[in-house]
Amino acid sequence: MSATVLVVEDEKEIRDLLRRYLERAGFAVVTTGSGAQALTMLTAHAAGIVVLDLGLPDIDGLEVLRAAHADGRVPVVVLTARGSVEDRIRGLELGADDYVTKPFSPTEVVLRVQAVLNRTTGSADPATASYGDGLLCLDESRHEARWQGEPLELTPTEWGLLATLAAVPGRVYSRYELINRVRGYEFEGYERTIDSHVKNLRHKLGAAGADVVQTVLGVGYRLGLPRDR
Template identity: 75%
Template structure:
């Protein structure tokens, strides 16, 4: 799905120029020359990035920028005639992701929009790759092969790591010993099924006081992760 860009610019010619270039680049575009209307659009539509002129006639652009940031909304690229270093620093401190001064090349603006969206997308993907459980007490970053409990890194063997990540893949679901062998080792190994208990014991030891409630035993069946995945 194409990203949607909101252009907030009171000069109609600039607004339409940016709309044409952005649409040509494949973006969906909403436009307005009003700060109040911009706030309404941000609340009612899925906006992926806002191009914001700070010199608006009805609401100060700083106020729009601040309000958008306070509500955790979209990344922002500021468009402004204010070109001093102090003005740029001020906009960035308010939460702007990039800053373009007038006059500007619309092609450059489109490139900056793409760069910000890529950067934000990468950050979101990295954040999504870090799974959190028990209100943030347990965090598993599979990309970095790292697990942290209460902020402290866990030094796990490959088998212990495999056990923890398998259980964490479906919190509350009971995994049999046989299933854990196949998930962790990737093959059947005669006699290995019962040794899972030893690895679970070692894993619990490394989890400290949280071990028994984090890795729960279901008698006669197997094991499950006792903490829920954080939303």
């Protein structure tokens, strides 16, 4: 059964356009032009992913983004006219899993929704892997991570980044390679996007963050913990 997509967009024509394209791709779709109503619909309709316009008429779209992220960490594709690099980075730092600026191709939005869902709900090896004598544990089947025995509350993108680095500990992944593996396609401004997610991931890992996710100057990033046998 396809995930339910909650489209939060104040322009009716855009809402209807996205509904048609998403339904054509096999998704169940619910829509609203109200941020306040979106907060209720997040749980009432068991949304699997949100396509969210930040420029809503009643409340700031970032409030809806925070709620989606807090409410079971529902993935969010932000759709907005706020096209500056700073705005994109701010949205990503607050938990958005992708960012599409207006004007846009509805086909592109569908592809990005599919890519986010593929990486956040895709099948994986059910075995739990541990690293650094048990300091870090990843359960691929549940998309769960633990650090020093405590659960890590990761966004879907942070999970994808950590899981990619952990696939081959010590291997250096370029920013270009990471954005394609984590997101599933090329993304304009990918270098700053990856750097933003790495910063957030390190923060959640605490004082050892920079040692766990290591920077290789001029190349990219690698996991600094060996896999336990």
